[in-house]
Amino acid sequence: MNCTLQIFLDDRWVDCAEIEFNGGLCQWNHLVAYALEHPDAPLSLAEPVDMDIRAARTMPAFLYDLVPQGAGRRFLLGQLQLPDGPDADFPLICAGAFNPVxxxxxxxxxxxxxxxxxxxxxxxxxxxxxxxxxxxxxxEFAERMHLHGMLGTGTTGVQGAAPKYLLTHDRAGLLHGDAVLPDGDATQHLIVKLPRGNSAADHKVLRNEAAYMRVAAELGIRTHMDLPTLHGDVLLIPRFDRIVRGGKVVRLHQESVASILGLSGFDRRPSLFDVTAAIRRVVTDPAAETLEFIKRDVLNLAMRNTDNHARNTAVQRVDGQVQLTPLFDFAPMYLDPEGIARTLRWYRPNTQVELTNWADVLVALPVPDSERQMLARGLNQFAVQIERLPDVLEEQGVDHDIIKFLALSVDAQVRQLQAL
Incomplete structure (x- = not known):
């Protein structure tokens, strides 16, 4: 089975690479014309544009960012009459990756x-x-889902367990499936997110995600300028991989840390030290992005967002600068009925023993001493923000029982950061 990858450059789709998956061997290469004309537009920040033919037993890591998951995956498996499993990933891409993030x-x-x-x-x-x-x-919505078969609304193009749709506002402010609305009519791109399940806990998690994002923004974490809004049991999340400028849609380069780490497949669990190193290799300002990344993990721990897998953090290129994307998928996931545990942890590189104190993490980070001191100062100053958390949680509308439950974890983070 073969496929051709296309990349969006200069307001048009350009053929850029060919992939062949046959007999358990995956080979891929950039097209010669593309390699010569666009050496600075890689498919992945971890894969330079060249004329080499790459071969492996798995797909290249960046392709896993395109694999349909959740409801979109289940729909396509039925359409293609395929059993679920890793062998389905490539056929699913060939049918479903027409409009990914x-x-x-x-x-x-x-x-x-x-x-x-x-x-x-x-x-x-x-x-x-x-x-x-x-x-x-x-x-009307139900009929649209039936007619589009979950395709035009982009369900196959966004990952995660919760049901999601990619919808886009037109010039009149009405919503359409992203894949069927021409770019010239688009004004804003959205992810529409529903609860993961039907339990009260599923609804509670989604209801508080909007408030959690407001809290993160208030504390200075990088968030999109337009924050998610809740409408009944539907969360509208403005997308940050699309920018509408002068009546045209700009599609930004974006990929998960799993991709830049070269991790094929799903449920891979690298150490957070490895994640940090991968981020530092590709971003424009490694010191600033390291501090931002650690601050986000402080909030994960303080606010018990346990769903921190390697595809819940991503990088993007904006106006030539590579940086972490705005925060996303930030919610009280400790409430999830499936009992989601913290996936990524700080395992000391030489011993693989988990480090749970920020002072120990900073000592183990392979950075210059001057940068280590900068990180310590930045985190120590962040303690002031974390100390405000109970009040900010209240102001932003987080449920009272969640605020009460977080008291111990917030206090633990404050004490650690103040000690730096």
Whole structure:
């Protein structure tokens, strides 16, 4: 099975690489014309643009950012009549990666979408939906889901366990499936996120995610200028991999830390020291991004966001600068009925013993002493913000029982940071 990758450059899609998956061997290479014309536009920040042919038993790591997950995966498995498992990942990309987050897509997946829409002529040129249509799961919304078969609304293009749709505002402020609205009509791109399940805890997690994001912004963490908003049991999340400028859509390079670490497959659990090192290799300002990353983990620990896997942190290139993306998927995940434990931890590189004190983490970081001192000062100053957390949580509308539950973890982080 073969596919052609395309990248969005200068307001158009450009063929950039070919991938062949056959007999358990995956080979891929950049197209010669692309390598010559676009040496500074890699598919992954960990993969230089060259003319080499790469071969491995798994797909290249960056492709796993395109693999449909959750509801979109289940839908496509049924459409393709495939059993679930790792062997399904490549066929799923070839059918579902027509509009993923970031600026890469699969040409064959675009063809798959066009064939699907051709089978449903009524799925084109549909009137837009209101936020109330989406939040109330109106008849119009249900019909749209049926006609698009979860494709035009981008369900296959966004990862995670919670049901999500990629929708886009048109010039009249109405919502359409992102894949079926022309760029020239788009004004804002959104992720529409529903609860992971039907339990009260699932609804509580989603309801508090918007408040958690407001808390992070208040404490100075990098967040998107437009924060998520809750509408009933639907969270509207403005996307930060798309920018609308002068009537055109700019698609930003974006990839997970799993990708820049070269991790193929899912449920890989690198040490946070390895994650930090990978981030530092690709970002423009390693010291600043290291401090930002550690601050986010302080908040994860203080506010018990336990779902910190390697695809919940990403980097992006904005106006030539590579940095961590704005914070996302930040919620009280300790409440999740599936009992989600903290996936990534600070394992000392030479002993693999977990470090739980920030002073020990800083000592073990392989950075110059001057930078280590800067990090210590920055985290010590951040203690003032963490000390404010109970009041900020209250002000931003976090549920009272959550605030009460977080008291011990907030206090533990304050004491550690003050000691630096």
């Amino acid at each position: 970031g600026r890469i897509r699969v040409a064959e997946a675009v063809d798959y979408l066009e064939k699907h829409l051709a089978r449903h002529p009524n799925a084109r040129d549909l009137p837009g939906l209101t936020i109330d249509d989406v939040a109330g799961r109106s008849a």
